[in-house]
Amino acid sequence: MSKKETQTQVRRFFTPRKKFCKFCAEDIYYIDYKNVALLEEFVLDKGKILSRRMTGTCAYHQRRLASAIKKARIMALLPFLPE
């Protein structure tokens, strides 16, 4: 009895929002590494690639997104490290 009560009593600090895969929603299948504005949404200022848990991207697109970001880094479109 006490267990159930404590579970319901846990305070929520934020309202959970349903995340969705941006690429599925917009029907983007080929993620171009030249589209810097799009890739920047999935990268921290630190240069890190945001996880799927954070952005809600599906597995298929996350794989492609990661490789696109890495290509963009090679071509100096995105930073490897913050300056």
Add this chain to the structure above:
Amino acid sequence: MRKYETGFILSPELSEEEIRDFLSGVRKFIEDSKGLIIQEEHWGRRALAYKIGKFLEGNYYFFLYEGDPFIPKELERRFRQSEKVIRYLTIRMDEHLKKVEKMKKLKEKKSTKKEKEPEKSEISFEKLEEEEKNE
């Protein structure tokens, strides 16, 4: 025949004429070796995300073309030798596009399935109405 996309960054110290000559050289090489240029993208001068050598800026150019595998190989060899190119990257596009089409088909199948389901319910609803009339 395969599809490739080669992008390269030219040194910011080059004059416009030198850039034009270099680009026409690339174009000529692809066409001479029976390749077909599908698209060219000229971004021009752009800030680099990080320092490459001593440069903070570069001239970006992208070529999308179709041809035999030795074309990108030879192009990259030339890029490596010339000091005008700071960075280059070649991607094979046809395999990418194949996978993309596969995914599109899968999604279409899913969406058609979803469309069919409500039709079924409509039919059954009509049937119900008919049955009611009959009664």
